[in-house]
Each structure stands twice: as C-alpha cells, then as structure tokens.
Amino acid sequence: MSEKNIESLLKEKRVFPPSAAFSSQAHIKGLDAYEEISRKALEDPEGYWAGIASELHWFEPWKTVLEWELPFSKWFVGGKTNISFNCLDRHLGTPRKNKIAILWEGEPGEVRALSYQMLHHEVCKFANVLKSFGLQKGDRATIYMGMVPELPVAMLACARMGVMHNVVFGGFSAEALRDRVNDSQSRMLITADGGYRRGTTIALKKSVDDALAGAPSVEKVIVYKRTGDPINMVAGRDVWWHEAMAVASADFPAEALDSEHPLFMLYTSGTTGKPKGVVHTTGGYMTGTYLTTKWVFDLKEEDTYWCTADIGWVTGHSYIVYGPLLNGATSVMYEGAPNFPEPDRFWSIIEKYRINIFYTAPTAIRTFVKWGDQWPAKHDLSSLRLLGTVGEPINPEAWMWYRKNIGGDRCPIVDTWWQTETGSILISPVPGAVPTKPGSATRPLPGIVADVVDRQGNPVGPNQGGFLVLRRPWPSMLRTIYGDPERYHRQYWSEIPGMYFTGDGARRDEDGYFWIMGRIDDVINVSGHRIGTMEVESALVSHPTVAESAVVGRPDDLKGQGIVAFVTLSAGNQALPALKEELKIHVGKSIGSFAKPDEIRFTDSLPKTRSGKIMRRLLRDLASGAKTVGDTTTLEDFSVLAKLREEEE
Ligand code: WT7
Numbered sequence: 251m252s253e254k255n256i257e258s259l260l261k262e263k264r265v266f267p268p269s270a271a272f273s274s275q276a277h278i279k280g281l282d283a284y285e286e287i288s289r290k291a292l293e294d295p296e297g298y299w300a301g302i303a304s305e306l307h308w309f310e311p312w313k314t315v316l317e318w319e320l321p322f323s324k325w326f327v328g329g330k331t332n333i334s335f336n337c338l339d340r341h342l343g344t345p346r347k348n349k350i351a352i353l354w355e356g357e358p359g360e361v362r363a364l365s366y367q368m369l370h371h372e373v374c375k376f377a378n379v380l381k382s383f384g385l386q387k388g389d390r391a392t393i394y395m396g397m398v399p400e401l402p403v404a405m406l407a408c409a410r411m412g413v414m415h416n417v418v419f420g421g422f423s424a425e426a427l428r429d430r431v432n433d434s435q436s437r438m439l440i441t442a443d444g445g446y447r448r449g450t451t452i453a454l455k456k457s458v459d460d461a462l463a464g465a466p467s468v469e470k471v472i473v474y475k476r477t478g479d480p481i482n483m484v485a486g487r488d489v490w491w492h493e494a495m496a497v498a499s500a501d502f503p504a505e506a507l508d509s510e511h512p513l514f515m516l517y518t519s520g521t522t523g524k525p526k527g528v529v530h531t532t533g534g535y536m537t538g539t540y541l542t543t544k545w546v547f548d549l550k551e552e553d554t555y556w557c558t559a560d561i562g563w564v565t566g567h568s569y570i571v572y573g574p575l576l577n578g579a580t581s582v583m584y585e586g587a588p589n590f591p592e593p594d595r596f597w598s599i600i601e602k603y604r605i606n607i608f609y610t611a612p613t614a615i616r617t618f619v620k621w622g623d624q625w626p627a628k629h630d631l632s633s634l635r636l637l638g639t640v641g642e643p644i645n646p647e648a649w650m651w652y653r654k655n656i657g658g659d660r661c662p663i664v665d666t667w668w669q670t671e672t673g674s675i676l677i678s679p680v681p682g683a684v685p686t687k688p689g690s691a692t693r694p695l696p697g698i699v700a701d702v703v704d705r706q707g708n709p710v711g712p713n714q715g716g717f718l719v720l721r722r723p724w725p726s727m728l729r730t731i732y733g734d735p736e737r738y739h740r741q742y743w744s745e746i747p748g749m750y751f752t753g754d755g756a757r758r759d760e761d762g763y764f765w766i767m768g769r770i771d772d773v774i775n776v777s778g779h780r781i782g783t784m785e786v787e788s789a790l791v792s793h794p795t796v797a798e799s800a801v802v803g804r805p806d807d808l809k810g811q812g813i814v815a816f817v818t819l820s821a822g823n824q825a826l827p828a829l830k831e832e833l834k835i836h837v838g839k840s841i842g843s844f845a846k847p848d849e850i851r852f853t854d855s856l857p858k859t860r861s862g863k864i865m866r867r868l869l870r871d872l873a874s875g876a877k878t879v880g881d882t883t884t885l886e887d888f889s890v891l892a893k894l895r896e897e898e899e
Contacts, residue, residue, distance in 0.1 A: 262646050266653075267685040268662050272635070276548050276682025284683035284696070291697035298697050299325070299725055303537040306576070307331065307340050309506035312533070316723065321743035322730070323723040325534035326509040333513060333536045334410035335504035337575035338370040346578045353554070354399050355599060357446035357586025364399055366578070369406075372399075372495075374502035376407035379494040383438065383470045387412035387505060390515070391438040392431045392468075394418045394458060396445025397585045400474045400491065401561050402571045404440045405514070409532075410504045415514045416527070419562025420445055420452065422842040424460035426525075430517050431465040433527055434732065439468050442491075444477035448587040455481040462487075509533030515732045516564055518670040519782035520741060521772045527732030528564075528670050536576065538674035538726025542695065543573030546664050546678050547607050548636055556582035557609040557638075558596065563779070564670040565640055569609060573674070588614065593621040597629040597656075608656070609638035609666075613777040615648045616808050618655075626655050636681055638664040641778025642810045643766050649688035667691035667766055669752065670780075671742065673726030676700065677764050690763045698724055702758050707746045710757075715767065718756040719749040772866070774803035774811045781813070781845050783866075789840035790815060793833055795823040800856050800864045801847070804873040812848040814873035816856055816894075825852035849873075857890045869894075 273279050278287065291298040296315035303312075303326055312329030341347060351369045354362045364372070385391060391413050395401045401417070408415040416434045418427050431439065441458045444451040455473060459482055462468055473483070474491040483490075513535055515527040543549055555574055559565035561583075574581035582603060588596050596618075600608060618626070637657050639649075644665055653663055663686055667677040677700055679685075679692040686692060694700040702716040703709050710716040727750070731738040745751035755767040769775060772783045783801040790799040797820040806812035817833065819825060830850040838846045857865045872894055 262687060262689050264646075265685050265687055266662070268682050269660075272548075272662060273682040275550075276680075277545055278680045278683045281683050281685075284680050288696040292699070295697055295722065299537060302541050303329075303533065303725070306336050306536060306540060312509060318723050320748065321739045322735075323534075323727060324510050325531075325537070325725045329509040329533055330506040331509060331533055331536065332410065332504035332507055333532055333572060333576070334373060334406045336536060336540075337406060337572065338366060338373060339504060341366045341578045342370060344578075349578065350580045351575060352399050352402060352581055352583055353603060354583045355585065356398075357449075357584075357590055362399060369399075369403070369575075371500050372403045373406040373410060374500045375495050375498040376403050377410045377502040378498040378500075379472065380407055380411065380413065380438065381502075382494070382498065383472075383489075385411070385413055385438055387507075388414075389438070390414045390416055390434045390436040391440060392416045392418055392427075392434060392436040393440045394420060394422075394427055394454060395440065395442045395474065396420050396447075396452065396454065396476065397560060397583060398442065398445070398474065398476055399583065400442070402575075402583075405561075405567075405571055406575075409513060410502060412505045412507050412511055414512045417514070417516060417562055417567065419560060419842070420454055421560075421562070421844055422457075423839050424457040425840050426842055427457055428461035428463075428465050430525070430527075431461060431468060433517070433525075434515060435467045436465075437467060437469050439471045440474075441471060442474040442476045443481045444479050446477065446586050448590050451477045451479055453479065453481075459484075507532055510729070512729075514567065516567065516670055518564075519773055519780045519785055521782060521784060523782065523784040523788035525782070525785065526734070526737065526741075528728045529730050529732050530673050530726070531729050534725030534727070535673050536572070538724065539568045539573035540576040542675040542678075543569060543577050543579070545680055545695070546666060546675050547609070547638065548681050549574075549577050549579055549607065551578070553606045553635075554580050554582060554603055554633075555607040555609075556584075556599070556603075556605045558584065558588075558614065559609075559611070559640075564673075565609075568674055588617070589621070592625070593618075594625040594628055597626045597631060600631055600634065601629040604633035606633055607636045607638070608634055609640065611641040611778040612639050612644040612648055613642065613809055615639065615644070615652050619648060619651050620808065623655055631656060631658060634658070634661050636664065637661045638666055640666045640668070640675075642775045643768060644689060646688035653688075662686060665689075665691045667764065671728040672720075672724070673728065676720070676724065677766075687763060690759075690765050692763050694764070698722075700764065701749075702756050702764075703746060703749070705746065707749060712760045713757055715755055715757045717746060717770065718752045718754040718764070718766065719746055720752065721749055723750075768811075774801075774813065776803075776806075776811050776813060776844065777809045779844055781841075785841060786813060786815065786837055786845055786847065789837045789845075790817060790833060792840065793836045795819050795829060796833070797821075798856060800866060800869055802866055802870045802873050804848075804870070804875075806848070813845070814849045814851065814869075815847040816851050816853050816869055816873075818853055818855060851894075853890075853894055855890050855893075857894065 312326035
C-alpha cells in the first residue's frame with residue numbers, strides 16, 4: 251500500500267451507519283445486539299460456537315467443543331458430520347430442494363441453473379465415479395479446472411466421501427501444478443480440456459500433461475469437456491467426465507466423518523520459496539463459513555448472491571461453494587473475464603439475475619474506476635442491497651466510488667478481512683449493526699479476539715501501528731501445514747509467543763476499528779493474490795543466466811502492489827532488454843502469468859548487510875522511487891547503493 255494511501259487512511263473520518271431500513275430487517279439489528287452477542291461469546295466461547303454448530307446437521311453429537319493445546323486445536327471432538335450432506339441433503343426435505351443452488355453463466359453466454367436436488371444428483375454420481383477408480387476416504391485429489399459447475403461438484407463429491415480436495419487455480423503453470431500435486435501426493439487429478447477467458451480458450455489439459463510428466467502419484471485423470479479443443483487423452487490414465495458419469499449410480503450416502511477429518515488443502519505463499527498446503531478440517535470450517543456467510547452478508551432466503559472470486563482461491567471455496575450452500579442460498583458463478591465482451595459484463599450479470607449481494611476485490615473496483623462510470627450507469631443495479639470487498643486494503647476513494655456507482659449510496663459495504671489460513675471472515679462489519687468507515691474492516695466478529703501488538707506481544711495504544719494477531723483459537727482456523735506441523739508451529743504461533751501471527755500490520759483507532767496496513771513479511775499482495783517474494787526469486791535463479799535476485803513489492807494504482815525484481819547475472823551474460831522479457835516469461839512458466847514481475851532491474855550486486863542479508867527495505871524504497879533511503883549503516887558495500895541509484899536514471 252502506498253504512502254499516499256496510508257496517509258489518507260489516517261485522515262479518514264467519514265462514518266456510515268446502516269440505514270434504519272437495513273437494520274430493521276437484518277439478522278443482527280443494531281449495535282446493542284452485536285455488543286451483547288460479542289460479550290456472551292467472550293464470556294463463554296465454547297457455548298457460543300456450540301450454539302452455532304448445532305444449527306447444522308451432525309450424525310453424532312460432539313463430546314468436547316474445543317481441545318486446545320497450542321498450536322493445535324480440535325473442534326467439536328467426537329462429533330460426526332459431513333459438509334457435503336449439510337450443503338445438499340439437509341435442504342432436500344425442504345422447499346429448497348427445487349431452489350437454484352448454483353446459477354452459472356459461461357463466458358460465451360450459456361446459462362445453467364442447478365437446483366439443490368440437481369446438484370445433489372451430480373455430486374452423488376461423481377462420488378461414485380471417484381469410488382469406482384479406487385479413491386478412498388483419506389486420499390487426496392487435485393482439482394485443476396476453470397469456473398464451471400463441475401468444479402464445485404468435484405469438491406462436494408470429495409467431501410462426501412472424506413477425500414481431501416486440493417484445488418489448484420487454473421492460472422497456475424504446469425510447474426506450479428506439478429509441485430502441488432507432488433506435495434499433496436494426489437492419486438487423482440480432475441481437470442477440463444480447457445476454459446474460456448477473454449474470448450479465447452486456456453489449454454488446461456496441456457498443462458496437466460506437462461505437470462504429470464513429473465508427478466508419479468497420479469493414477470487417473472478425469473477430464474471434463476468444456477471447450478471441445480483437441481487434447482491428448484492418455485490411454486489407461488485419462489477418462490472423460492461425461493463417459494464416467496453416464497454409467498455412475500446416483501446413490502451415494504454421505505460418510506459420517508469425524509469433525510476433525512481433513513476437508514481440503516489449499517496452497518498459499520509464505521516467506522519461503524515453497525508454498526504451504528494449508529489444511530482445513532470438517533466441523534470447524536463448516537461452522538465458520540456457515541455463520542459468516544449468514545451474518546456478514548446478511549443472507550436471506552430470497553437473496554441472489556454473487557461472489558466474483560475464482561474457486562481456485564480460498565474466497566471461492568468459502569464464499570461461492572461452502573458458505574452459501576450451507577445456508578441454502580442461490581450462489582451465482584461466472585466463468586470469465588469482467589471485460590468480455592465489454593467492460594460492463596459484471597453489471598449486466600447483476601441486472602439480468604437481479605443480484606442482491608455482490609462480493610468482489612478492491613483491485614477489481616479500481617479497474618472499474620479506470621474503465622469509467624458509464625459502464626455501470628448503463629445498467630439497472632437497483633436489486634443490490636449489500637456490497638462486499640476482500641483480499642487487500644481498499645483505499646477510501648475506491649470505497650466511495652463503489653458505494654456511489656454500484657451501491658447507489660444505499661448499500662452497506664462489508665470490508666472483510668481474513669486469510670486462507672483463517673478459513674472464514676474474522677474482521678468485518680456486521681452490516682445491520684456496525685457503522686462503516688471507508689478503508690476499515692471495522693471490528694472483529696463475535697468470538698474473535700484480535701489485537702494489535704508489538705514484537706513482544708504487548709498491545710500497542712490506539713492509532714499505533716503493530717502486528718495484527720489473534721489471541722484465541724476459532725473453529726475455522728487452519729489445523730496444520732500439510733506434511734509440516736513444525737512449520738505450522740513456527741510460522742503462525744512462535745513469531746509472537748502464544749498468539750496467532752497473521753503477517754499483517756495494522757492499527758486500531760480510538761473506536762476500536764481495525765485498519766489493515768498490509769503484509770509486514772516477505773509476501774506481496776498483487777491484485778489480492780498472495781505471492782511470496784522468495785518464490786519469484788527461486789523462479790528467477792532457476793534461469794541459467796541469473797546469479798542472484800531480490801524481489802520486492804512497490805505500490806501500484808490498480809493491482810495494489812506490483813513486482814520489481816533486482817537481478818544480477820552470472821558471468822558472461824549481458825544485461826540486454828530482450829533478457830528482461832525472457833525472464834518475465836520464465837517466471838510466468840514457473841508460477842503463472844499473474845506472478846510475472848512488472849519490472850526487472852539488472853544490477854552488478856545487491857545491497858547486503860555485513861551478515862549477508864539482502865536489505866530489502868532499501869530495495870523497496872528504490873523500487874517505489876522513494877527519495878529518502880533509510881538507515882544504511884550496516885550496508886556492506888556503500889557503492890552498491892550508489893550504483894543502483896545510477897541504474898535508475
Ligand atoms: C491476506 C490474505 C481472504 C481471502 C483473500 C486473500 C490481505 C485480505 C483484506 C482486507 C486488508 C486484506 C491481508 C491478508 N487481506 N482481506 N479486507 N483488508 N487486507 O486470501 O491469499 O490468504 O491473503 O490478504 O494481507 O493477510 P490470502
């Protein structure tokens with residue numbers, strides 16, 4: 251986040267209380283009710299969470315609400331449940347059985363509406379397909395698809411039988427896919443021939459073939475036909491989705507799983523070069539996503555709800571698939587780009603389906619601002635009653651634009667702070683109760699104990715910057731990092747002893763509102779996607795010409811942050827402009843196009859401390875064009891800095 255933004259956040263004084271009309275119809279009707287629930291949750295957290303979990307279906311009740319032995323938590327211990335059952339079967343005996351569960355629009359324009367009954371039918375059949383290929387409870391399956399209904403079908407089928415799903419975003423390269431398949435030791439890969447994006451097709455199956463050349467754990471590949479583009483089907487390994495489904499039975503009772511049975515893993519970037527498989531389990535994740543979808547989006551039976559995220563990221567897992575379906579909602583899913591065929595695709599979707607709740611990312615909003623007010627103005631957006639944002643801090647100007655141009659100055663905006671690791675939203679306004687301030691995620695949800703502390707864990711005063719931490723376990727928290735419990739402990743529970751370390755900097759204002767300042771570790775947030783600087787560095791040094799590299803973020807008006815890579819070349823290589831392009835493409839191939847550096851700067855050496863640590867702060871200042879470069883007294887070779895400055899000119 252830029253200096254300018256931080257400054258404007260510090261000055262932001264506007265407050266928007268919910269309208270009386272909104273509050274009176276809301277699940278939580280005002281500040282008093284919110285304070286009362288929060289107080290009770292603080293006094294008796296276990297009673298509070300148990301009350302919420304019991305709104306869902308359990309085959310067997312739990313014996314203990316929480317077993318907490320830092321850093322490991324177990325929730326609803328002894329209870330047996332199934333999240334797929336709760337998303338589907340639970341609604342079938344009610345009038346919801348014929349309600350639309352997933353309302354899908356393809357980029358080329360097709361529409362598919364799957365009722366709860368229909369979705370249940372598909373999921374049961376697909377679970378039988380997985381079973382027929384030998385997949386069993388406890389196995390892992392990687393899913394690498396575009397945004398088609400078959401993606402949630404595959405997830406819910408895995409969940410139904412106790413197979414852990416590992417969804418890999420379709421924008422990841424073959425290499426990144428291979429690493430994730432190998433780390434998860436998946437026996438099965440579920441994919442599509444391709445997907446539609448901005449008028450062209452993306453060759454998913456081609457990446458799968460490349461990835462599987464180095465991923466021996468995979469026995470079967472199931473391929474959904476989406477584009478019809480010619481692909482290679484490997485005999486004995488690859489199977490068409492439609493052929494397998496044609497012979498599958500639609501009878502598949504949901505397994506009664508332990509509350510702590512692993513539900514899914516999802517890889518996310520950290521401070522090392524190796525992405526971590528964040529593990530979520532069944533009962534707690536279910537409770538967290540169920541409750542937050544209902545309260546934060548003030549979801550009602552009649553609502554049509556749309557989250558624009560991709561299911562390849564946690565937002566799509568929790569707020570397109572699980573949260574909405576647990577609530578029996580109609581969840582809209584769109585396959586393609588926001589500017590295809592024109593920059594008003596989102597607004598035309600809102601108008602066409604009379605969408606009531608709309609959840610998107612600040613980076614998207616800033617792009618809409620750039621495209622111009624005329625695009626939303628062409629459409630009737632009066633069906634909207636609530637707006638949300640997620641993924642990065644939103645600058646107040648973008649917030650105000652969103653409120654006026656999309657929300658008609660009428661809709662509350664929920665700025666929702668959470669992470670892949672937290673599973674569900676933790677800090678956000680409850681829209682009928684908590685007045686909003688542009689740029690603030692406001693206050694923690696009931697039951698969540700967030701704080702801003704210094705290195706030692708002491709709370710800092712109002713408006714003092716510090717580390718955002720969580721002081722108590724919550725049901726939807728990650729349980730571990732797949733295959734690396736030690737890293738889990740070190741990363742999240744040791745930085746500041748006794749507390750969950752989020753990696754974010756924040757301040758809390760005089761009203762107790764949280765203002766998230768962004769990452770304080772070596773992670774950058776590009777368009778709401780988390781990218782580890784180390785990952786990009788490893789990708790760069792894997793190129794034969796590169797000796798060393800240091801990657802930093804710099805403020806970017808559209809993406810939040812952009813990527814700048816400082817690169818030193820190994821002997822005999824010349825710093826030519828064409829090499830910059832080649833290196834960008836190389837990073838795209840190792841990770842995915844979204845991780846390509848915006849700028850590459852060649853340099854003779856990198857600024858280091860006497861102990862050999864790269865001085866990233868210095869590089870960050872250089873990359874963002876800041877004039878005053880901070881303390882350099884430990885810099886090993888002062889001439890390096892002067893040279894880097896020169897190269898800028
Ligand atoms: C990081 C988590 C949670 C789903 C999307 C990203 C940043 C997220 C906000 C917000 C300010 C936010 C944080 C966080 N972030 N939401 N409302 N305001 N910052 O998931 O990839 O796990 O990234 O995104 O830095 O730590 P993720």
